[in-house]
Every structure is written in structure tokens, then in C-alpha cells.
Amino acid sequence: MSISTPTAPRATTVTGAPITVTGISKTYGATTVLDNLDLEIRGGEFLTLLGASGSGKSTLLGIISGFIKPTAGTVEVAGRTLNRVPPHKRGFGVVFQNYSLFPHMSIADNVAFPLARHGWPKSEIGRSVAEALDLVQLGHLAARMPSELSGGQQQRVALARAIVFRPPVLLMDEPLGALDKLLREQLQLEIRRLHQELGITFVFVTHDQDEALAMSDRIALLRGGSIVQVGTPEELYERPNCRYAAEFVGASNIFRGTIDTAGFTEDGTAHRFRVPESPEIAARTGGAHSVMLRPERIGVVGAGEHVPGGRDGLDGVVEDTVYFGTNRQVQVRTPDGRLVLARTPVPHTADGVVPGAAVRMHWGVEDVVVLGS
Structure with missing residues (x-):
């Protein structure tokens, strides 16, 4: 040519x-x-x-x-x-x-x-x-x-x-x-x-x-x-390959901790949840890693309300909500002091998800991404 x-x-x-x-x-x-x-x-x-x-x-x-x-x-x-x-x-x-x-x-x-x-x-x-x-x-x-x-x-x-x-x-x-x-x-x-x-x-x-x-x-x-x-x-x-890619491309919640046979435990908190099963992730068992949850993969319901079965989650209190038209960003503070961002479709945001409300955040194990570094 x-x-x-x-x-x-x-x-x-x-x-x-x-x-x-x-x-x-x-x-x-x-x-x-x-x-x-x-x-x-x-x-x-x-x-x-x-x-x-x-x-x-x-x-x-x-x-x-x-x-x-x-x-x-x-x-x-x-x-x-x-x-x-x-x-x-x-x-x-x-x-x-x-x-x-x-x-x-x-x-x-x-x-x-x-x-x-x-x-x-x-x-x-x-x-x-x-x-x-x-x-x-x-x-x-x-x-x-x-x-x-x-x-x-x-x-x-x-x-x-x-x-x-x-x-x-x-x-x-x-x-x-x-x-x-x-x-x-x-x-x-x-x-x-x-x-x-x-x-x-x-x-x-x-x-x-x-x-x-x-x-x-x-x-x-x-x-x-x-x-x-x-x-x-x-x-x-x-599927970002590292923390920098996860944070630069899109909003993200990054948790740093260790992976063992039972799942992931965040450093310095009581947060524990599952990670997807794969040979690659299994090979990292016992090491320190970062995992990512995109805000739009996190559902939010009022404390005590129904959470679909088989999903992991964290409790917290809503600090603020921000309206973006098609979705609403919800900022939740956990008892350990961790701030987690969730984004829920506006028609599906629970009525009780307002600043000061106790809520339950939830997600599927497939929503957790284990980062390369």
C-alpha cells in the first residue's frame, strides 16, 4: 500500500x-x-x-x-x-x-x-x-x-x-x-x-x-x-488489569486486602465477600490484592428490606445522593468508616435511600473484579 x-x-x-x-x-x-x-x-x-x-x-x-x-x-x-x-x-x-x-x-x-x-x-x-x-x-x-x-x-x-x-x-x-x-x-x-x-x-x-x-x-x-x-x-x-486502569476508566470502588479460599477480606475492616472462581484467581490465594466494584453494579435498599438471594453486601448510612438524570449516585458510609459509591437507575432507587438512612448495599459475586496489582 x-x-x-x-x-x-x-x-x-x-x-x-x-x-x-x-x-x-x-x-x-x-x-x-x-x-x-x-x-x-x-x-x-x-x-x-x-x-x-x-x-x-x-x-x-x-x-x-x-x-x-x-x-x-x-x-x-x-x-x-x-x-x-x-x-x-x-x-x-x-x-x-x-x-x-x-x-x-x-x-x-x-x-x-x-x-x-x-x-x-x-x-x-x-x-x-x-x-x-x-x-x-x-x-x-x-x-x-x-x-x-x-x-x-x-x-x-x-x-x-x-x-x-x-x-x-x-x-x-x-x-x-x-x-x-x-x-x-x-x-x-x-x-x-x-x-x-x-x-x-x-x-x-x-x-x-x-x-x-x-x-x-x-x-x-x-x-x-x-x-x-x-x-x-x-x-x-x-476487566481493568490494574488499579490505575480501574480508577482512570470509569468510577470505581477499590478495596485492598487479601484473598483466601473463602473469599476476600479488606485490610483494616470487617468487610468480607466472595470473589469469582477461576484458576487465575485461585493462584493468587494468600496474597495481597485489590478488588473493584463498579458503582452501577451495587444495589441499595433500606435496612431490613428484601435483598435478592445469593448476593453479598455491606451495611451503612447514606451520606449524600446526587441526581444525574438517568441514575442517582448514592454515597454510603460503612461502620468501619469506608465510603462506598453506588449508582442506581432513577426509577428503581428505593424511596428510603435518603441522607441519614440506614441501608444495605448488595452485589453479585460476578460483579467483583480482582485486579492484577
Whole structure:
């Protein structure tokens, strides 16, 4: 697959290129930003680089795009090593947080710019620009200037410009960060739809866990220049491999203690409950571990009310409740002083679950996740 400077489109559809990152490190003096990082990105998938500020996600994207030179390691796309290939010859689409539109050009001319720059025939340019603008649902605004568009519309123009030549890879660095919540959520769906229609490889950078969960085929979670976990959104949320992943992706209740043949006992409290049965968990018997309970897996009923059979639980007193529309967060303090968060669907929250009320929290053994560390 060619990944050189874009050429005129062919009759066949361009598919996404696989990306292999091997042993990538990046240092600035004594500061290590990326530390011997390996990552396989499948051709045509939507992979999100997720992490807090300073985790190295944007640096990794910059190295893939060619705008940042790695201290060590290689980047291969479709089997071709790109370390010595400059950004403009990699043939990638790139979208940044700032839209970088030319204010003196119409929307159509902005989208046409990369094609005109590389000498595409005018007939091909007009057709490709119209197709790209239709994909982002802005064909009717082709004659307008950037200043006449909203922020969300300008971001769509930036997307159209990045995909107009059907690149094998589209790189996006926090492209929705400057938008308000509602518009950001709308564009998340639009970008996801574009990926499904185009079939090219998307690599997306964000610090927003909800954004990553909503859009990605897989997520690579970074921390301190290293990859913590790579998996589908469901894998990262339901089966985080360590405490950091459990706490970064979604709300969680983390208990630290020991596992024995009878179950789990939290350090410093009388809390004891079962853990799922598996050879992997059985092998950890006798050791100190962390276990996780997601708040939405915890039911809450008034003290003395019926709890479904076969469920474990803890007693406590409600400290506060927070209304989130579809669910209500309940903060419960146990007699040992432990604060536990539960989230219950609003129509199913018990009437007696109010601040100051004694309650019983309950969950199934399958809801307990034993973390790797």
C-alpha cells in the first residue's frame, strides 16, 4: 500500500494501513516522555490513545505523524519503516484541536488545498471535495467562509480536508477538546460514522474516558510514557488489569486486602465477600490484592428490606445522593468508616435511600473484579 504523497484517487477503495510501533522512546534531556513503547494498530481499526496530561499520548501521535523524531525505536506503516520519511510524504490525514483553516479561503477551497498542492486534476478535485463535504454533511455550505461557520462546523471542515484524499491513516489530536459537551457528543458519533464508512485506520488522542469508550474499537491507556493496558472499551471498563486502569476508566470502588479460599477480606475492616472462581484467581490465594466494584453494579435498599438471594453486601448510612438524570449516585458510609459509591437507575432507587438512612448495599459475586496489582 502506498503511503507517499497523495495521488489522484483510484477506482478501488483505499483500506486502512496497519501501524507497528516498536521500542519507541522519547527523551528531552533527563526527562523521559516515552519509554520503550510497543504498540500494534490494526489496519482499519479505530484506536484511541487515552491518558492524563503528560502521559505521552500526544508525543506518540506526533512520532507516528512524523512531526516528532523519536530518540529510539521505529514506526512502520503497511510494512514500511517511516523514521526517515518527513510528515508531508507520509500521506496521512491529520486533525488537530485548532482547526487551522485558511480564513481567506472558502470552505470548498480549504478542503481542496491538499489536493491542489499535490497537482490533482481540477475535475478530480471538484468531485473529491464534494464527496468529502457530503460525508461531513456540509456540502450545502461549500461557498461560505470559515468565519461564517460555528466551531463544530469548522471542525467538520478540518475533518473533510483530512480525509479528502482517502489517506490510509487519519491521526487526530484532541480534535473535540474546544467544543461544548453537547456538540462534542454529536461529533463523536459523526467521527465514528466516518470511520465505519471509510474503513481507514483512525488513531485518536484524548484524555476524556467517556469519549474513548464511545468511539473506539480499542483503547491504549498510557501512564508516564508506558502503556498500561490495551483492549476494547468493554475490556478496559469491565476487566481493568490494574488499579490505575480501574480508577482512570470509569468510577470505581477499590478495596485492598487479601484473598483466601473463602473469599476476600479488606485490610483494616470487617468487610468480607466472595470473589469469582477461576484458576487465575485461585493462584493468587494468600496474597495481597485489590478488588473493584463498579458503582452501577451495587444495589441499595433500606435496612431490613428484601435483598435478592445469593448476593453479598455491606451495611451503612447514606451520606449524600446526587441526581444525574438517568441514575442517582448514592454515597454510603460503612461502620468501619469506608465510603462506598453506588449508582442506581432513577426509577428503581428505593424511596428510603435518603441522607441519614440506614441501608444495605448488595452485589453479585460476578460483579467483583480482582485486579492484577
